[in-house]
């Protein structure tokens with residue numbers, strides 16, 4: 001099988017925020033069409049890492065190569081182009097509350113393309129449909145939507161510019177298990193259909209088993225281990241054991257056949 005290209009290569013990343021070291025000498029690779037989940041205890045720096053990988057925040061040290069390009073060389077127009085190739089779904093959806101769902105999904109198209117209004121609306125409807133958002137709800141405001149619908153609208157907006165790379169911050173948080181599983185399945189379908197590379201932060205163990213190809217476990221300010229969820233959950237590292245065998249996790253069978261390898 002042909003080797004897959006690296007989409008993200010992180011080397012020696014360091015982050016200091018408010019005098020506190022969050023990451024130190026952190027390395028991570030993500031390959032094309034991979035679903036990589038970032039996990040770790042609260043405050044281990046998952047969201048900060050996601051923001052750095054998605055070019056929303058500059059690390060203090062080290063390099064992030066995206067599609068082979070060093071983030072430090074991305075400026076002005078080039079940075080704008082790169083940002084357009086990245087879809088981000090924030091934790092609470094981060095939809096504009098004063099706009100309808102359709103206007104929210106149209107927004108990036110308005111910012112980054114010269115499409116006219118009707119073409120924008122047409123494309124936005126396609127993205128909403130890809131995200132599984134019901135057509136008849138597209139004129140609703142975010143406050144009128146259920147949690148699951150907010151996530152789907154936010155996903156549609158993240159897909160607006162046909163990104164190659166999709167970042168999801170706790171996509172299933174706050175969803176009931178059935179809605180969460182349906183959302184996970186949608187992510188996998190989109191990965192296959194659109195050839196996306198997906199990086200997500202999650203605390204949802206069901207999601208980890210269902211969709212991740214690999215899991216990067218953050219502890220001691222770095223990626224302590226990056227491997228399949230089956231391997232990670234069997235690790236002897238103290239932090240990993242504590243995380244997966246904590247009182248709320250329940251554990252998983254040794255040979256869970258629903259798990260798909262690389």
Ligand SMILES: Nc1ncnc2c1ncn2[C@@H]1O[C@H](COP(=O)(O)OP(=O)(O)OP(=O)(O)O)[C@@H](O)[C@H]1O
Nearest residue numbers: 017018020022040041042043044045046047048049
């Ligand atoms: N803008 C900021 N300024 C100062 N400190 C920050 C800033 N953003 C995050 N931090 C700190 O960085 C650390 C890591 O935060 P982060 O949100 O990445 O953690 P996390 O692993 O995503 O946690 P959780 O699972 O609880 O969401 C925390 O101690 C947080 O207080």
